[in-house]
């Protein structure tokens with residue numbers, strides 16, 4: 001029997017991760033924070049979660065290799081949020097069937113992904129912190145086996161007398177406590193990840209390690225300390241420790257992975273994230289209003305759905321601007337009522353955020369290429385004329401309307417940059433392109449968003465008697 005049920009449908013109910021403090025929610029910018037748990041109001045993404053759970057079951061049965069997950073998507077599509085959701089999933093997993101190992105998510109910066117010494121450091125550190133946490137949570141004297149594991153994880157140099165004090169120091173200060181950094185010493189010879197693992201067989205063998213790599217489009221093996229083939233050896237299951245990885249990045253992540261010999265014919269899961277489906281967007285918005293117990297939100301929900309166009313980052317922007325406008329006009333955090341606030345003002349703030357999101361990526365696209373803005377406008381008109389799907393030749397003819405002498409190289413360069421900035425997306429199976437964020441077209445063509453009129457709130461909802 002499978003360890004976890006791979007079938008997953010978001011039922012829309014509030015979860016622990018949705019119980020966020022309002023001030024914290026309002027202070028978040030529109031990017032997922034990676035603090036070890038899922039982002040609030042995370043919704044949908046059933047395909048991604050199911051793929052993750054299938055791989056979890058495979059690893060749990062002791063299979064290694066082909067357990068790699070790659071998630072590619074344009075800026076603001078929700079890659080980091082999905083990473084955080086994988087962390088959240090991991091934190092609820094029972095030990096593996098084979099080996100009875102506990103799951104250990106390890107966050108690994110993309111620029112260290114081919115550096116075995118840094119991977120060893122990140123894993124050693126995660127194990128030490130996890131054991132420190134266990135020690136601090138144990139009510140009486142921690143079990144001798146736990147103390148021994150903790151000391152082994154820290155290495156001999158730590159010179160610990162009081163284990164609880166050491167655990168506390170570590171929990172507060174992280175891996176740099178004790179005037180030393182946890183992980184391999186500068187003298188430890190590490191020629192490959194297998195080398196590092198060989199010396200840690202005992203400590204690492206207790207854990208089912210999942211490396212989580214964000215911004216994975218930056219992966220390369222050309223930095224000092226890199227050993228080519230590190231990720232590839234994990235992917236192939238050639239490492240004797242139970243370790244796998246998930247990579248999340250912008251379009252271009254696949255090219256980066258192929259550059260370090262992780263093959264595109266993956267065997268694990270190859271996921272693309274783009275807009276949410278309508279149902280997931282609705283669920284996210286209602287989770288948010290429900291969690292903060294806001295009244296009279298119907299028209300607000302509608303406006304947010306319309307303006308965010310199912311795009312996760314816009315959704316986050318509009319939810320924060322709505323909640324902050326409602327909070328500003330409510331007498332207290334405990335009695336939030338949308339009726340007291342202006343929907344038009346809130347949406348205008350959200351529109352600003354949405355505009356600056358596009359401006360940022362358009363700037364990335366046009367930097368050093370004066371003509372690319374005109375090209376982008378021509379291409380989105382082409383998308384409109386062709387029901388949202390165009391070929392490379394169509395891209396070229398669109399560019400030709402602005403510059404009849406445009407070369408194939410420039411078309412390729414524009415196409416690549418347009419993919420990285422979220423304007424276009426290459427279809428995985430056929431050589432055509434789509435717009436992952438259709439509302440980007442409206443921005444480029446300077447189209448106004450629908451006017452907002454303040455809603456007519458039902459009269460009875462205005463009576464405090466009915467509110468209570």
Ligand SMILES: Nc1ncnc2c1ncn2[C@@H]1O[C@H](COP(=O)(O)OP(=O)(O)OP(=O)(O)O)[C@@H](O)[C@H]1O
Nearest residue numbers: 030031032042043075076077078079080081312316
């Ligand atoms: N499935 C989801 N449900 C609800 N909110 C989401 C979802 N996915 C992402 N979000 C919200 O959208 C915003 C953008 O998401 P995120 O930071 O994960 O995007 P990203 O793809 O990592 O972007 P970037 O490429 O800029 O790093 C965040 O505030 C996040 O909380």
Ligand SMILES: [Mg+2]
Nearest residue numbers: 079080081214
């Ligand atoms: Mg991100």
